[in-house]
Amino acid sequence: MPGRKTLFQFTAKNITGFIIAPLLFIFFIVFVDLEPGKPQVTYTLAITLLMAIWWLTDIIPLSVTALLPVVLFPLFGIMNGKAVSSTYFNYVIFLFIGGFLVALAMEKWNLHKRIALRILLITGTSSLRLLFGFMFATAFLSMWISNTATVMMMLPIVLSIISNLEEYVDKKDISRFSVGILLGVAYGASIGGIATLVGTPPNPIFVQVLDIMFPKAPEISFSDWFLFAFPISVIMFLFTWLFLYFRFKPTASWKLLNKVSFKQQYEELGKAGFEEKVVLVDFIALAVLWLTRSGLTYGNTVIPGWGSLFNNPKYINDGTVAIALALILFLIPSKNKKGKQILDGKIITKLPWGILLLFGGGFALASGFKESGLSSWFGEQMTVFAGQPDLLIIITVAIGMAFLTEVTSNTATTQLILPILAGLSVSLHVNPLLLMLPATISASMAFMLPVATPPNAIVFGAERFSIGTMAKTGIIINIFGAIVITLITYYWGTSVFGFNPDVIPTWAILK
Numbered sequence: 001m002p003g004r005k006t007l008f009q010f011t012a013k014n015i016t017g018f019i020i021a022p023l024l025f026i027f028f029i030v031f032v033d034l035e036p037g038k039p040q041v042t043y044t045l046a047i048t049l050l051m052a053i054w055w056l057t058d059i060i061p062l063s064v065t066a067l068l069p070v071v072l073f074p075l076f077g078i079m080n081g082k083a084v085s086s087t088y089f090n091y092v093i094f095l096f097i098g099g100f101l102v103a104l105a106m107e108k109w110n111l112h113k114r115i116a117l118r119i120l121l122i123t124g125t126s127s128l129r130l131l132f133g134f135m136f137a138t139a140f141l142s143m144w145i146s147n148t149a150t151v152m153m154m155l156p157i158v159l160s161i162i163s164n165l166e167e168y169v170d171k172k173d174i175s176r177f178s179v180g181i182l183l184g185v186a187y188g189a190s191i192g193g194i195a196t197l198v199g200t201p202p203n204p205i206f207v208q209v210l211d212i213m214f215p216k217a218p219e220i221s222f223s224d225w226f227l228f229a230f231p232i233s234v235i236m237f238l239f240t241w242l243f244l245y246f247r248f249k250p251t252a253s254w255k256l257l258n259k260v261s262f263k264q265q266y267e268e269l270g271k272a273g274f275e276e277k278v279v280l281v282d283f284i285a286l287a288v289l290w291l292t293r294s295g296l297t298y299g300n301t302v303i304p305g306w307g308s309l310f311n312n313p314k315y316i317n318d319g320t321v322a323i324a325l326a327l328i329l330f331l332i333p334s335k336n337k338k339g340k341q342i343l344d345g346k347i348i349t350k351l352p353w354g355i356l357l358l359f360g361g362g363f364a365l366a367s368g369f370k371e372s373g374l375s376s377w378f379g380e381q382m383t384v385f386a387g388q389p390d391l392l393i394i395i396t397v398a399i400g401m402a403f404l405t406e407v408t409s410n411t412a413t414t415q416l417i418l419p420i421l422a423g424l425s426v427s428l429h430v431n432p433l434l435l436m437l438p439a440t441i442s443a444s445m446a447f448m449l450p451v452a453t454p455p456n457a458i459v460f461g462a463e464r465f466s467i468g469t470m471a472k473t474g475i476i477i478n479i480f481g482a483i484v485i486t487l488i489t490y491y492w493g494t495s496v497f498g499f500n501p502d503v504i505p506t507w508a509i510l511k
Helices: 012-031 039-057 068-075 081-086 091-108 111-123 127-142 147-165 171-193 202-213 222-248 263-268 274-292 318-331 345-350 353-372 374-381 390-404 410-428 433-442 454-460 467-496
Strands: 296-298 301-303
Touching: 012 039, 039 068, 039 353, 039 374, 039 410, 068 081, 068 353, 081 353, 091 111, 091 147, 091 202, 091 274, 091 318, 091 345, 091 353, 111 127, 111 147, 111 263, 111 274, 127 147, 127 171, 127 222, 147 171, 147 454, 171 222, 171 454, 171 467, 202 222, 202 353, 202 410, 202 433, 222 274, 222 433, 222 467, 274 318, 353 374, 353 410, 374 410, 390 410, 390 433, 390 467, 410 433, 433 467, 454 467
Parallel strands: none
Antiparallel strands: 296 301
């Protein structure tokens, strides 16, 4: 009968997720034996395939799929239930929680909008500067707060300015240039996010997966990551800014553009209140403490960090700093809201618990890869890369990761791929960082499709350009990004992290 709802919709997505995935899981469990005498290798791969397909089809929430190891790892003898559960919360999770709480404080008191508008006021309103201003504001904010939240905040500002421009500029001209601005905001969010450990989910995932796979590996601190990734971010930003400008620039000069200003929107915010000022100081302090905790070492130059002032500096990590600065905001009273603090208990409900569970599921999966021996097995199967030039291997990883995350969650993909690359690096007798670093950065360098990242999807929702336009624009940036990541990893990353790419360190032994 018309209008009747069926219990199960026979779509390709549902058939793949609810029928094919479980059958494939059962087939591997019953009929496949990857490594005789070690059934856990096969069991872990079966669970990984099930999770990968469910993550890809999204038939149930990603965070719910991430809970499968809690049930399946103990049942199949891969890991003890207590050990699996403990992987879901660690210092990387608290790094993310602390950073997100400060970001939520910025959003609550509208500090992020004030920062964005102030940047736009400084950069000016010529077409070249306007694009730079929007991209820079988005990239800077995305270094510290959620890419999704940043683009959601920037989009109304962008659309408002475009609407104002249409009063002074030829509509066809501004329609073309508005595509460049919208894409610039989306791409700026991804490019800014790679610069810091809290900027985008794949970055903290890399730190924890490295620790799980290689417990004796040196710590990757906030400052280490920033020193490595910031140059990539800058190069990508400049290239993308100029590429978008020349691809979508107006055909005529904007003589009347000076009538369009951000000043009115900025003035509507009023003067910065007490709470905004406190959050700004807290935010700056958090960034400075993160960057200076462990100090910097480059060659023979050593700049000690403030952590060395304590008796046990290794006890303090970036998660410790993040939570400490977030707690301060719960203690300082608000002047505008009597009887309340700058942050209160309600803010806890706004934390991205789904993302945190997704993180945990990835960490559990990485632990399962190591404990079962699946990571080593994968490495042994990929000996085709043995003897190939390092640069060829790196760019293969970078391109493969960038295009893979065009159609999959970059968070879930990073969690699946990094343990495999860890095993591959051991088989190839190269430093694991040589493969894991470019894969992590490349996971955020997907610019072709709306489904690739939330920022892409948000600006596409403005309905001002087609998927074809985004794809033709994004593929150029994807390829350029892979080249930059390859060269920076090989020639700069090896210096920042102090390793010889062709020598496997003593800590990189899986056994």
